[in-house]
Amino acid sequence: MLKELDPLLHSQLRLxxxxxxxxxxxxxxxxxxxxxxSTAGNLSxxxxxxxxxxxxxxxxxxxxxxxLTTCRISKKGLKAFxxxxxxxKDYIKT
Amino acid sequence: MLKELDPLLHSQLRLxxxxxxxxxxxxxxxxxxxxxxSTAGNLSxxxxxxxxxxxxxxxxxxxxxxxLTTCRISKKGLKAFxxxxxxxKDYIKT
DNA sequence: AATTTTGGTTTATAATATAAACTATTTTAT
DNA sequence: ATAAAATAGTTTATATTATAAACCAAAATT
Numbered sequence: 001m002l003k004e005l006d007p008l009l010h011s012q013l014r015l016x017x018x019x020x021x022x023x024x025x026x027x028x029x030x031x032x033x034x035x036x037x038s039t040a041g042n043l044s045x046x047x048x049x050x051x052x053x054x055x056x057x058x059x060x061x062x063x064x065x066x067x068l069t070t071c072r073i074s075k076k077g078l079k080a081f082x083x084x085x086x087x088x089k090d091y092i093k094t
Numbered sequence: 095m096l097k098e099l100d101p102l103l104h105s106q107l108r109l110x111x112x113x114x115x116x117x118x119x120x121x122x123x124x125x126x127x128x129x130x131x132s133t134a135g136n137l138s139x140x141x142x143x144x145x146x147x148x149x150x151x152x153x154x155x156x157x158x159x160x161x162l163t164t165c166r167i168s169k170k171g172l173k174a175f176x177x178x179x180x181x182x183k184d185y186i187k188t
Numbered sequence: 189a190a191t192t193t194t195g196g197t198t199t200a201t202a203a204t205a206t207a208a209a210c211t212a213t214t215t216t217a218t
Numbered sequence: 219a220t221a222a223a224a225t226a227g228t229t230t231a232t233a234t235t236a237t238a239a240a241c242c243a244a245a246a247t248t
Binding site: 123134 | 229
Binding site: 007085092 | 095098099101106116129188
């Protein structure tokens with residue numbers, strides 16, 4: 001029987017964000033926006049959801065005089081991502 | 095830059111169906127329902143969408159006196175699936 | 189000093205997934 | 219023989235989700 005796919009991760013944008021966060025220590029909002037090719041509004045909403053779930057942490061500060069949003073994957077997020085990938089493998093092994 | 099994920103395939107149930115159809119010649123509605131652990135209504139809708147897109151073919155007949163819905167993956171569907179998996183790999187390679 | 193750009197958030201809308209309700213027929217039980 | 223339940227689905231209503239448009243405040247540019 002096919003496993004459940006964590007609905008929080010089974011979303012193109014959120015999965016993209018998590019995928020990016022896995023390979024860096026931390027990432028700025030603007031960098032994530034560029035890399036995922038998303039709109040700021042959409043990204044903002046999806047980051048909130050990931051944060052709400054405890055999959056990432058979000059830190060707001062300033063870079064010079066401009067606002068700066070910095071994201072980091074959490075232990076919980078990493079685990080969820082790994083489980084998601086594992087479940088997904090059953091679906092895509094050809 | 096991360097690639098687009100075919101929205102028709104990036105759905106748990108539809109992906110599950112395609113994944114199952116890949117490894118068989120054809121599959122009955124009831125079998126797909128069992129394997130994907132879905133409700134008949136949901137499955138019916140999602141099969142229609144896959145069929146509408148030309149990713150699968152659906153044949154309606156009778157098994158004895160009972161209606162029988164048989165599904166088969168199409169060439170187009172197979173190609174789309176392979177492309178989807180390929181795109182997805184960028185997201186999940188850890 | 190007006191205009192544009194930057195870095196976002198909030199909110200409205202469009203799209204999607206899902207289940208509930210329904211249909212038609214068949215099988216089983218009384 | 220007929221009422222009840224099961225089978226094999228479809229249709230439709232609703233809840234959830236994704237997404238973009240509209241907005242805001244501050245900073246930089248003209």
